Amino acid sequence: MALIVHKYGGTSMGSTERIRNVAKRVAKWARAGHQMVVVPSAMSGETNRLLGLAKELAPSKADSAYNRELDMLASTGEQASSALLAIALQAEGQPSVSYAGWQVPIRTNNAYTKARIESIDDVRVRADLDAGKVVIITGFQGKDEHDNITTLGRGGSDTSAVAVAAALKAKECLIYTDVDGVYTTDPRVVPEARRLETLCFEEMLEMASLGSKVLQIRSVEFAGKYKVPLRVLSSFTAWDIDINEEAKSGTLITFEEDEKMEQAIVSGIAFNRDEAKISVVGVPDKPGIAYQILGAVAEANIEVDMIIQNISKDGKTDFSFTVHRNDYARTTDLLKDKVLPALGASDVQGDTKICKVSIVGIGMRSHVGVASKMFRSLSEEGINIQMISTSEIKTSVVIDEKYMELAVRALHKAFDLDQPAA
Amino acid sequence: MALIVHKYGGTSMGSTERIRNVAKRVAKWARAGHQMVVVPSAMSGETNRLLGLAKELAPSKADSAYNRELDMLASTGEQASSALLAIALQAEGQPSVSYAGWQVPIRTNNAYTKARIESIDDVRVRADLDAGKVVIITGFQGKDEHDNITTLGRGGSDTSAVAVAAALKAKECLIYTDVDGVYTTDPRVVPEARRLETLCFEEMLEMASLGSKVLQIRSVEFAGKYKVPLRVLSSFTAWDIDINEEAKSGTLITFEEDEKMEQAIVSGIAFNRDEAKISVVGVPDKPGIAYQILGAVAEANIEVDMIIQNISKDGKTDFSFTVHRNDYARTTDLLKDKVLPALGASDVQGDTKICKVSIVGIGMRSHVGVASKMFRSLSEEGINIQMISTSEIKTSVVIDEKYMELAVRALHKAFDLDQPAA
Incomplete structure (x- = not known):
């Protein structure tokens, strides 16, 4: 009775047996009267297999012509899994059709391997939905203005699903994954971590961007921008569980703050050891240095956190930032070769053995002393803080990576996250 | 110095090591000053792997919606191998770009899994060639007028290569495969079989259509229609053999009959055990029966030989034809359900345990008694002939499949094919 978007990750699509289960689940939703759009990832392992072949052929290439071919290559994974899901749905007696991103079309800019969605056409999809078909749309990809295939980068299928849900004004976008929701922190680090029933959009944004691997950050930004209600839930429940029960499971990411007001000050602890820290030291303190440093980094398509x-x-001042560890060498080389000479800075220093730990909570807006409680808690554990950064609803610190688990556990306890919400 | 099209089969593309060899070979041709377009098949085994997954999900589906998804699925194999070849060429320092059929675009009708090429746009490809790039175009696929992906059926990459060569007015289309040319017959059946240096187009057409697996028949039709010189040669020579030697190897399929006049009357023996024989018996002999029977078969997209x-x-008359064995059950069902009642015929009979053996040669045009020599030779071996069909340059017989090897060997000897051409 509503238009619903389902997104299934690679693990959920990992074998024909699992694809059949996804088909049965989707067919159940269609039989309940919903118009269904499904965005699947590639079968698990497939994207790595394909990119592994490319790496065998060209170990160290990274120019635009090469990235274009990587996108041609990697996009086949989702095209195959989408066609297989359509076939599985048809075998269940449910009419279905699959579209590659270019067929919808999903238009993107031309930043190969990291493209951004610019627009989604809904005419073709709506016609199929109105004809009673389940529409499968490949995640992770689109086309640029010259009909080149582009991909959205790792985890891009989440973004595809949310963008499709926004374009179709879907009632809800359900992200099926191998976990049953968003937790106060990673249960592998803190066994007492609890599943959150709801989380507001801004909190999810901070949680995702800080390393909770449940959702790709850009998908959350998209969901926020277009107010797409987003639910993270497990694809490993039985496909035939009651649809009403299923529709309420997992974690709902909402856009209404009111409900949240009485909840905990801090909703979760995020952490991330994928980053590296870089400092440009002895920079003459004059207007434009941030641009001179980060402009060059951005031009090289390196994301800064x-x-x-x-x-x-x-x-003189010191200017520090963090990048993904994979971009560390490239960034320091770039700074040494191009930026240092022009800037008259004395040196570039860096460290890859760091981690970032953050407390996130919309309640922080109206409560003072949250950050200092965090710092005290870390201090009591003897953990030295290297960098601090704050926003309205989060406080992040960079610490030595060997203290990560200790820090996360201490903070989870300090903010009473192991207790059910009031 | 010329525009050349290379086509590489699945075995030639079967591993990253082999793809690297293809890249080195193509780069050699480009360095020699040629404008190069390459049409690769999927890596060997990949198409079967993909279609196997589909079969696991829907063992017995065969409608248009299903075939559409099969094409979405199967076309990914060539897209991946094309991107990998472009990457390998770039790694060799040779600028290169790959295009899926829809990007060129290669336009086809919408007969999923068996589509026919209608037109090929050359603007984008020519621009890249003029910019010094090797252009890779996925074999086997195109798009219909509604932007659905279509495939050309098994072996369709040959057809893609020839069609691309025709559209670009290429000087020659080189089909690299795992054999080193076209033989007088299959050397596995007749060890004395010889490689033919040249073969005229009509002979190749008959050889291909009758089961010499070297080239897909439609590719030969295309080559004939557009006078594309076609060369079949091996991709298993060393990539760095002298380019002039390579350019003369294999078998050249020509369009000039003059050179051939002094050659053998019969050029080769073709055979095929993929067919089944179907007879509609006791048909009232009145105008329109052939259409009534074969019209229904054609509508079901079943090819008749x-x-x-x-x-x-x-x-009353009996009407017989042969179809691919895979289509046998579907064809007899169709005839019994729909055609027999309307036709007032008495029965449909059939046999799948047959084979077709043919002698092919443009010399037959100007020599009498060739067919009777064939029949005598088979008779001397005690082989009963079930059906006979003749054209200007071939004579085909249907016999019990158990006599196939015996018949082929006898005919190869009877027509002196084990002796070098005069």
Whole structure:
């Protein structure tokens, strides 16, 4: 009775048996009267297999012509899994049709391997939905203005699903994954971690961006921008569980803050050891240095996370930021070759053995002393803080990676996250 | 110095090591000054792997919606191998770009799994060639007028290559495969079989259509229609053999008959045990029966090969034809359900344990008694002939499949094919 988007991750699509289960689940939703759009990832392992072949052929290439071919290559994984899901649905007696991103079309810019969605056409999809078909749309990909295939980067299928849900004004976008929701922190690190029934969009954004691997951050941004209600739930329940029960399971990411007001100050602890820290030291403190440093980094298509500049001393300042560890060498090379000489800075220093730990909660907005409680808790464990960055609803610290688990457990306890919400 | 199209089969693309060899070979041709277009098949085994997954999900489906998804699925094999070849060429320092059929675009009708090419746009490809790039175009696939992906059926990459060569007015289309040319017959059956240096187009057409697996028949039709010089040669020579030697190897399929006049009367023996024989018996002999029978078969997209109707007796006749064995059950069901009642015929009979053996040669045009020599040779071996069909340059017989090897060996010897051409 509503238009619903389902997204299934690679593990959920990992074998024909699992694809058949996905088909049975989707057919159940269709039989309940919903118009169904499904966005599947590639079968688990497939994207790595394909990119592994590319790496065998060209170990160190990374220019645009190469990235274009990587997208041609990697996009086949979702095209195959989408066709297989359509076939499985047809075998269940449910009419179904699959579309590659270019067929919808899903239009993107031309930043190969990291493209951004610009628009989604809904004419073809709506016609099929109105004809009673389940529409499968390949995740992770689209086409640029010259009909080149582009991909959205790892985890891009989440973004595809949310973008499709936004374009079709879907009632809800259900992200089926191998976990049963969003937790206060990673249960592998803190066994007392609890599943959150709801989480507001901003919190989810911070949780996702800080390393809770449940959802790709861009999908959450999209969901926020277009107010797409998003639910994270497990695809490993039996496909035939009651649909009403299923529709309420997992974690709902909402856009209404009111309901949340009485909840905990801090909703969760996020952490991330994929980053590396880079400092440009002895930078003459004058207007434009942030742009001179980060402009060059952005031009090389390297994403920057935390950015910190402290007050200057003797007309010099230190400028620090974090990037993904995979981009560390490329970033430091770039800075040494191109930026340092122009800037007159003295050196580039860095460290890859760091981690970032953050407390996230919309309640922080109206409660003081949350950050200091965090710092005290870390101090009591003897953990030295290397960098601090704060926003309205999160406080992040960079610490030595060997203290990560200790820090997360201490903070989870300090903020009473092991207790059910009031 | 010329525009050349190379086509590489699945075995030639079977591993990253082999793809690297293909890249080195193609780069050699490009360095020699040629504008290069390459049409690769999927990596060997990949198409079967994909279709196997589909079969696990829907063992017995065969409607248009299902076939559409099969094409979505199967076309990914060539897209992946094309991207990998482009990457391998780039790694060799040779600029290269790959295009899926829909990107060129290669336009086809919408007969999923058996589509026919209608047109090929050359603008994008020419621009890349002029910019010094090797252009890779996925074999086997195109798009219909509604942007659905279509495939050309098994072996369709040959057809893609020839069609691309025709559209670009290429100087020659080189079909690289795992054999080193076209033989007088299959060397596994007749060890004395010889490689033919040249073969005229009509002979190749008959050889291909009769089961010499070297080239897909439609590719030969295309080559004939557009006068594309076609060369069949081995991809298992060393990639760095002298390019002039390579350019003369294999078998050239020509369009000039003059050179051939002094050659053998019969060029080769073709055979095929993929067919089944079907007879509609006791058909009232009146105008329109052939259409009534074969029209229904054609509508079901079943390809018919030999068609035989003998003179009528008592106002009744028997109408026989052969189809692929895979289509046998579907064809007889169709005839029994839909055609027999309307036709007033008495029965449908059939046999799948047959084979077709043919002698092919443009010399037959100007020599009498070739067919009778064939029949005598088979008779001397005690082989009973079930059906006969002749054309200007071939004579085919249907016999019990258990006599196939015996018949082929006898004919190969009878027509002196084990002796070098005069």
